[in-house]
Amino acid sequence: MGRNILIWIFFLLLLVWKYIKVLKNYIRCVMFSAFLPGPEGLPFLGNILTLKNSDRLVDLGTNASQYFGRIFRAWVLFLPFVFVYEPDDLKIILSNSKASEKNFLYCIMHTFIGDGLITNNGGKWKQNRRLVQHYFQIHYIENYFDIFANISQEFTANLSTKKCVKITEFVNSLVLNILHKAVLGISSTDDNPFRRGELLILKRILKPWLLLETVFKHSDMSKRERRQNITLHQYVKKVLNERLCERKKKKIVTSPSLLDYFIELMETTRFSEKDVVNESVTFMLAGQDSVGATIAFTLYYLAKHQDIQEKLLKEITDVSPENVPYSLDQINRMTYLEQCIKETMRLAPSVPIISRVLTSDIVLDNYTLPAGLNVFISPFITHRLPHIFKNPLNYDPERFSSENLKKIPSHGFIPYSAGPRNCIGYKFAYLQMKTILATLIKNYRFKLIPGKENLSFKYRVTLRAKAGIFLEIVPRSKIYVD
Numbered sequence: 001m002g003r004n005i006l007i008w009i010f011f012l013l014l015l016v017w018k019y020i021k022v023l024k025n026y027i028r029c030v031m032f033s034a035f036l037p038g039p040e041g042l043p044f045l046g047n048i049l050t051l052k053n054s055d056r057l058v059d060l061g062t063n064a065s066q067y068f069g070r071i072f073r074a075w076v077l078f079l080p081f082v083f084v085y086e087p088d089d090l091k092i093i094l095s096n097s098k099a100s101e102k103n104f105l106y107c108i109m110h111t112f113i114g115d116g117l118i119t120n121n122g123g124k125w126k127q128n129r130r131l132v133q134h135y136f137q138i139h140y141i142e143n144y145f146d147i148f149a150n151i152s153q154e155f156t157a158n159l160s161t162k163k164c165v166k167i168t169e170f171v172n173s174l175v176l177n178i179l180h181k182a183v184l185g186i187s188s189t190d191d192n193p194f195r196r197g198e199l200l201i202l203k204r205i206l207k208p209w210l211l212l213e214t215v216f217k218h219s220d221m222s223k224r225e226r227r228q229n230i231t232l233h234q235y236v237k238k239v240l241n242e243r244l245c246e247r248k249k250k251k252i253v254t255s256p257s258l259l260d261y262f263i264e265l266m267e268t269t270r271f272s273e274k275d276v277v278n279e280s281v282t283f284m285l286a287g288q289d290s291v292g293a294t295i296a297f298t299l300y301y302l303a304k305h306q307d308i309q310e311k312l313l314k315e316i317t318d319v320s321p322e323n324v325p326y327s328l329d330q331i332n333r334m335t336y337l338e339q340c341i342k343e344t345m346r347l348a349p350s351v352p353i354i355s356r357v358l359t360s361d362i363v364l365d366n367y368t369l370p371a372g373l374n375v376f377i378s379p380f381i382t383h384r385l386p387h388i389f390k391n392p393l394n395y396d397p398e399r400f401s402s403e404n405l406k407k408i409p410s411h412g413f414i415p416y417s418a419g420p421r422n423c424i425g426y427k428f429a430y431l432q433m434k435t436i437l438a439t440l441i442k443n444y445r446f447k448l449i450p451g452k453e454n455l456s457f458k459y460r461v462t463l464r465a466k467a468g469i470f471l472e473i474v475p476r477s478k479i480y481v482d
């Protein structure tokens with residue numbers, strides 16, 4: 001009896017100690033943030049309403065360093081968030097995975113995405129990242145080239161030339177078809193559930209009582225997200241089961257998909273069947289809007305800057321003068337195309353913000369950030385710092401020529417984040433985006449439409465064009481089809 005009481009007291013003290021530590025950290029974060037500059041907020045709500053105002057967000061993102069200096073804070077209710085955007089500071093935070101982890105905002109995504117590399121922390125993330133990383137080496141990625149090239153060509157051949165095409169819709173459909181084939185090894189259909197997914201993270205922050213898991217799980221929003229999550233997981237599980245049946249029948253897979261590699265891991269390592277499904281869903285979602293938005297934004301900037309589009313066309317036709325499908329080597333030689341994509345990702349990074357919580361104090365040049373602090377890292381802000389990129393609002397692919405590239409400081413260009421939790425799919429994304437854009441630009445000229453010349457952003461988890469992007473498409477010559 002006496003021993004039981006002692007054990008209870010021990011656990012109680014442990015609990016009290018844990019909460020005292022959390023409280024102590026919270027008070028340190030509030031004290032630290034209270035003295036930082038930042039946008040004006042409302043009592044109690046803080047800066048929540050700013051999240052609804054895309055124009056204000058773009059203004060803050062473009063002028064942060066002029067308004068606030070090196071770092072600034074924003075409040076979501078009583079929680080402070082600190083924005084860090086100078087390359088030297090980012091290097092310290094992003095390269096030290098022991099000092100920072102993904103924070104509670106990624107738990108919000110969990111209901112929809114489920115477990116996977118994006119949402120996991122700790123040992124599970126470490127194990128799966130190490131196993132999956134192997135299949136993202138360039139020689140594996142290059143195996144997908146035929147999928148990228150064939151589907152791009154098929155879509156380009158069927159692109160109707162109209163005075164006004166909603167380019168965002170066209171590109172998203174093209175990217176989803178490619179992902180289906182490359183990740184799941186099947187062709188996409190019109191009713192596949194990945195066409196309908198929606199992350200409700202922003203809507204949830206705008207109704208902050210829904211940030212409490214106990215309240216959220218009874219809401220319609222939560223039910224909708226859980227239904228979507230179940231549908232996506234069931235869909236992938238069905239594809240996996242069919243694939244496993246084919247393997248039992250010893251059907252030979254000529255061009256393996258990512259799912260085939262995951263099955264290989266399942267058969268040889270601790271990667272479980274659940275991991276196969278979770279990671280496949282994660283990769284299907286991670287590779288969709290990010291790539292789609294970058295391609296659509298690039299076409300917009302090329303339509304706006306006809307001289308740059310002409311220069312790019314010259315590179316494409318110099319490398320590939322014949323009207324025949326590209327080879328991998330030709331795509332790899334298109335360096336100006338890569339510069340154009342990078343310049344798009346500088347001005348319009350499709351992941352405009354990522355977030356971390358500090359697990360220990362971090363010393364920067366002028367500040368010590370306290371443990372427990374929620375930090376926002378915004379490629380959108382960093383890429384618009386005028387002391388890193390002169391005339392930051394100008395679209396100029398020359399910034400990424402081999403000569404000028406050396407002048408960009410480490411962590412000055414971070415569209416894929418950096419450090420151990422950087423984007424695992426970035427080589428996949430570059431090759432895919434280059435192949436799609438080279439196919440489109442060789443066959444069509446893209447032009448702005450009078451009255452729809454302006455691009456205004458809206459922030460979701462990915463950056464989007466407010467009302468979509470509409471362009472005029474003019475055929476260059478008769479298109480080639482196999």
Ligand code: HEM
Nearest residue numbers: 117118286287290291294351354415416417423424425429
């Ligand atoms: C233009 C295209 C893309 C951009 C700009 C992009 C950007 C990013 C960024 C910024 C992160 C870090 C997120 C964070 O720390 O919160 C990330 C992570 C990730 N990305 Fe991408 N991404 C792109 C394409 C892709 C593609 C094509 C795939 C897969 C096929 C992919 C898979 C992932 C995964 C699995 C992670 C989580 C990695 C980890 O934490 O270990 N991404 N991406």
